[in-house]
Structure formats: C-alpha cells, structure tokens
Amino acid sequence: MITRLEDKELKRQSRRQLLRLAPVAALGVFAFPKISDRLVMTGVAFSDWASGKLFRGQHLAQTFSNSEVVPFEKFPYNGYDVLDPEVDLEKWTLTVEGDVQHPGEYKLGQIQALAKVEQNTRHVCVEGWDVIGAFGGARVSDFLTLVGANTGARFLEVECADDYYESIDMASALHPQSLFCYEMYGQPLDRKHGAPLRLQMPTKLGYKQAKYLDTIRVTNVLKPGKTGYWEDQGYSWFGGL
Amino acid sequence: MSNEEPVNPEERRENDAKPAPAAPEASEAAPVEQKEEVAPVPVAAMSESAAAAAEAEPAEEPELVRAAYEHPLAIRLTHWVNAISLFVMVTSGLRIFRAFPSFGPKIPEQVLLDIPKAITLGGWLGGALQWHFTFMWFFAGSSIVYFVYQVFSGHYRTMLFTPRDIPGVWPMVRHYFLFGPKPAATGQYNPLQKLAYTSTIGFGMLSLLTGIVLYKPAQFAWLAFVFGGFHLTRLWHFAAMCGFLAFIPGHLLMVALHGWANFYSMLSGWKREPEYQE
Numbered sequence: 198m199i200t201r202l203e204d205k206e207l208k209r210q211s212r213r214q215l216l217r218l219a220p221v222a223a224l225g226v227f228a229f230p231k232i233s234d235r236l237v238m239t240g241v242a243f244s245d246w247a248s249g250k251l252f253r254g255q256h257l258a259q260t261f262s263n264s265e266v267v268p269f270e271k272f273p274y275n276g277y278d279v280l281d282p283e284v285d286l287e288k289w290t291l292t293v294e295g296d297v298q299h300p301g302e303y304k305l306g307q308i309q310a311l312a313k314v315e316q317n318t319r320h321v322c323v324e325g326w327d328v329i330g331a332f333g334g335a336r337v338s339d340f341l342t343l344v345g346a347n348t349g350a351r352f353l354e355v356e357c358a359d360d361y362y363e364s365i366d367m368a369s370a371l372h373p374q375s376l377f378c379y380e381m382y383g384q385p386l387d388r389k390h391g392a393p394l395r396l397q398m399p400t401k402l403g404y405k406q407a408k409y410l411d412t413i414r415v416t417n418v419l420k421p422g423k424t425g426y427w428e429d430q431g432y433s434w435f436g437g438l
Numbered sequence: 439m440s441n442e443e444p445v446n447p448e449e450r451r452e453n454d455a456k457p458a459p460a461a462p463e464a465s466e467a468a469p470v471e472q473k474e475e476v477a478p479v480p481v482a483a484m485s486e487s488a489a490a491a492a493e494a495e496p497a498e499e500p501e502l503v504r505a506a507y508e509h510p511l512a513i514r515l516t517h518w519v520n521a522i523s524l525f526v527m528v529t530s531g532l533r534i535f536r537a538f539p540s541f542g543p544k545i546p547e548q549v550l551l552d553i554p555k556a557i558t559l560g561g562w563l564g565g566a567l568q569w570h571f572t573f574m575w576f577f578a579g580s581s582i583v584y585f586v587y588q589v590f591s592g593h594y595r596t597m598l599f600t601p602r603d604i605p606g607v608w609p610m611v612r613h614y615f616l617f618g619p620k621p622a623a624t625g626q627y628n629p630l631q632k633l634a635y636t637s638t639i640g641f642g643m644l645s646l647l648t649g650i651v652l653y654k655p656a657q658f659a660w661l662a663f664v665f666g667g668f669h670l671t672r673l674w675h676f677a678a679m680c681g682f683l684a685f686i687p688g689h690l691l692m693v694a695l696h697g698w699a700n701f702y703s704m705l706s707g708w709k710r711e712p713e714y715q716e
Contacts, residue, residue: 199712201502210507211706217511218705221518224576227526237565240572251657258656271545319668321655324563325538326547327668400656431564433571438656 298345333380533566
C-alpha cells in the first residue's frame with residue numbers, strides 16, 4: 198500500500214526498521230570457527246536432549262517380513278579399524294561391571310539361555326544408507342535383569358575387543374527390541390559382524406550398535422571424552438532413530 | 439508483532455492529509471487517500487488542524503516521496519534467519535550426502551554425484567551433521583514463525599500464488615526470458631514472483647517434514663509411510679533442496695537486477711517509489 202511521506206521521514210523510518218533486524222546479526226558468531234565449534238556442539242547436545250524426550254520406550258520400530266530382508270551378502274560389514282579382532286570364541290566371556298548385583302564373567306550360553314528374540318529390522322547408518330537384516334538374540338533388558346542391574350542407573354557402557362567403546366541411555370537399552378545379538382540370518386554371528394556378541398538396536402544408528410562385545414558396565418556417570426568412539430570425535434551421542 | 443506493520447501513524451507528521459490506513463486488508467481505502475493527496479487544494483474545506491498544519495509548512499508538499507512498507511518485521515527477520523539457515527543446511531547437507539552419494543543400495547554402491555568438498559561445510563560427516571543438527575532448529579523455528587505470521591496477519595495475500603495468477607505467468611516469462619514487453623505491475627509481486635515464493639514454502643515444508651523422518655524414522659514411522667518409506671524420504675529431502683537451489687540463483691539475480699531500493703526494502707521494510715500504484 199502506497200503512502201507518501203517526506204524523504205527525511207522515509208529515511209528515518211527505514212533506519213529504525215533496519216535496526217530492528219539487529220538480532221539476526223547475532224548469527225554472525227557462527228562465522229568464527231572457535232566459537233562455532235562450541236555452538237554446534239551445543240546444538241547437537243540440544244538435539245540429543247530433544248531426542249531423549251521424543252524417545253518412547255515401548256514404541257516398536259517397524260519390523261519386516263522375511264521377503265523384505267536383504268540377502269546376507271548385501272548386508273555391509275562396517276568396522277572402524279579391523280573387521281576381525283580375532284576374538285578367541287572358545288574362551289570368550291562377557292565381563293559385567295558397575296551398578297549390578299552379580300558382577301563377573303558371563304558365558305555366551307548364559308545369554309543364549311534367555312528368551313530368544315528374532316526380528317527383521319532396519320539397520321540405519323549415519324552415512325545415510327540402510328539395510329533390513331534378520332537378527333536374533335536376547336533382550337538387553339532380560340540380561341540386565343539376570344545380572345541384577347540397577348535399571349534406574351542412567352547409562353549402559355560397553356567395551357569391545359577391537360577397542361571400540363560405546364554408551365547408551367538406559368531407556369534405549371531397556372527397549373524391547375534392543376538385543377544382545379548372537380545370530381544373523383539364523384546363523385551364529387560371523388566374525389566380521391561382531392562375533393560372538395553385538396548390540397542390535399533398531400532405535401539407534403549403526404555406530405551405537407557395538408560389535409565384539411567384551412565388557413558391559415551399568416553406571417550413572419560417563420567419563421567426559423570417553424562416551425563413544427565416534428561420539429568423542431563429534432557424532433551425536435544419543436544417535437536415536 | 440502486529441503492531442509493527444503499521445506505518446506508526448502516530449509518528450507521522452500532521453501535514454499528511456490523512457494518516458495512511460495501516461493494515462493491508464484496508465486496500466479499498468487507498469484510492470480515497472490518493473484522491474485527497476492529488477487534490478489538496480480546497481483548504482477551506484479541510485479541518486481546522488489540517489489547515490493549520492498546511493499553513494505552517496506551505497511549500498513542502500511536492501517533496502513527498504511515494505513509498506510502501508512492504509515487509510513487516512516478522513517477514514524480514516524470518517527471511518534473513520532462513521537465508522542464513524538455508525545456506526548452512528544446503529552446504530552441510532551436501533557434505534552429509536557425500537558420505538553416501540546414492541539413493542540405491544549400499545551394496546553395490548553407485549556414486550550418483552561427486553559433490554566437491556569445496557562447496558560443503560563441516561569438514562567431515564560428523565562436523566557437517568553438527569551444523570545440520572544445529573541449524574535445523576533455526577530453520578524450523580524461523581519457518582514456523584514465518585508461516586504462522588503469514589496466515590494470521592493476512593500478509594500472505596501479497597505473495598500467495600492462486601489460480602487467478604496463472605494467466606499472468608506467461609507474460610512475465612516472456613518478459614524475463616524472451617525480451618517481451620513488461621506487463622504492468624499490479625501489486626507488490628508479479629505472478630511469477632508469487633509462484634516462486636509460494637513454491638519455496640512448499641520446499642520448506644517438504645524439507646522439514648522429510649527431515650523429521652530422516653532424523654527419527656522409528657519414532658515417525660507413519661510420516662515415513664506418507665513419503666513412501668525411508669528410502670524415498672531421503673530422495674524427497676534431496677529434491678526439496680534442489681527446489682531451493684533452483685529458486686535461489688534466480689532470486690539473487692533478480693535482486694541484483696532490481697537495484698538497491700528493492701534490496702534495501704528487505705532490510706528496512708520500506709520500498710521507495712514502488713512500481714505499482716495502490
């Protein structure tokens with residue numbers, strides 16, 4: 198709508214209105230790498246907080262029929278370092294530590310004795326690809342019950358035979374589809390997929406699903422800079438789907 | 439924010455024959471105003487105060503400038519926050535895409551596009567994700583404010599492309615691309631502009647909704663279903679970016695061609711000497 202006003206007045210009004218945009222200039226701090234590094238870490242932390250709020254402990258991720266599962270050869274091997282850390286499968290035990298009533302060494306047989314869950318779920322990689330695979334294992338929650346874990350604790354930490362390490366929030370660990378996985382496609386987990394035991398959680402990105410498990414720990418505190426191999430380099434810690 | 443759009447009538451000088459009607463809805467009042475300003479002669483007929491004002495500054499009137507307060511504060515703020523956010527989202531998004539530059543299976547992986555590192559932000563996948571996960575909040579927040587403001591202020595009428603604008607598209611295309619005659623300006627935006635701006639709202643909605651699916655596919659499985667599944671959602675997300683990338687160069691070119699007064703209006707809200715008449 199046209200108005201007519203004096204040149205001086207138009208300039209004055211324009212300047213006033215221009216100044217009101219000043220808050221946008223605050224985004225300019227992102228142009229300074231030293232500041233922006235910290236700000237984007239804050240952004241990720243906020244996103245993780247929101248992700249935790251969005252997560253529903255009993256909401257199941259989609260499952261698929263056998264015909265929708267990709268052939269075994271098309272399920273990628275992904276490792277950060279070596280694909281086969283040469284775990285001695287005969288002597289392997291899972292070390293359980295932290296806020297549990299029965300810490301100690303657990304044999305694979307004890308985990309396999311728990312109710313077996315088989316599920317065809319989507320494995321989503323942070324890179325953007327995804328595959329639907331067939332997994333079998335024991336619920337993390339069942340095992341935590343077995344070892345008398347304090348499920349009121351905040352985190353489950355895991356360490357791996359290839360020096361990979363991870364930590365997940367307890368709510369995700371207790372999710373009914375979160376497995377200690379010892380089978381893929383009806384066969385014992387092969388070495389490159391993480392034998393003898395890996396995490397398999399359709400509510401988490403692939404990098405959270407550590408392979409070649411060696412030690413698990415129930416805890417309320419994570420050591421800063423030791424929350425997960427990729428997280429310590431800048432990936433989102435929650436990594437939830 | 440609604441008290442920002444008016445031209446601050448109380449601050450305008452008394453010698454204006456009549457304070458301009460402020461709300462855009464009141465456009466039917468504009469011709470009346472014009473009439474009064476074109477023919478301010480019968481001083482005797484004016485109210486006392488206006489007559490007094492006219493006496494005080496007798497020779498000022500020819501210096502009045504035609505101007506329009508085109509962009510309310512909410513629109514300007516969200517325009518610039520979105521401009522910055524989109525720059526970050528696109529450049530970091532391209533970096534993320536580099537990690538798996540395909541819409542097919544992982545095995546065998548086909549590289550669809552080799553995005554040059556130089557045009558990406560974040561340095562590596564993790565860094566790019568940090569930027570993406572930070573500015574998605576700015577982009578979403580700003581877009582929601584923009585959308586809600588447009589709807590509830592009625593300001594959208596200046597820019598929303600409607601079927602009535604269809605006949606006007608071709609003449610504009612002919613003018614811009616085929617050196618055809620310039621159609622007369624009838625409002626703040628011509629039909630082609632309306633089409634472009636309205637499309638960006640579509641691209642924004644598409645990128646936000648598909649972004650939610652890609653970020654939380656398990657929590658928002660129903661939304662993934664709407665977009666045809668996780669794979670297709672990723673493609674739609676990319677397509678929304680392509681939409682923005684198609685819009686932005688043309689937008690910048692037009693801004694460059696139309697000069698300072700036009701550009702400055704997106705900073706100050708005020709457009710000096712607009713082409714249209716009411």
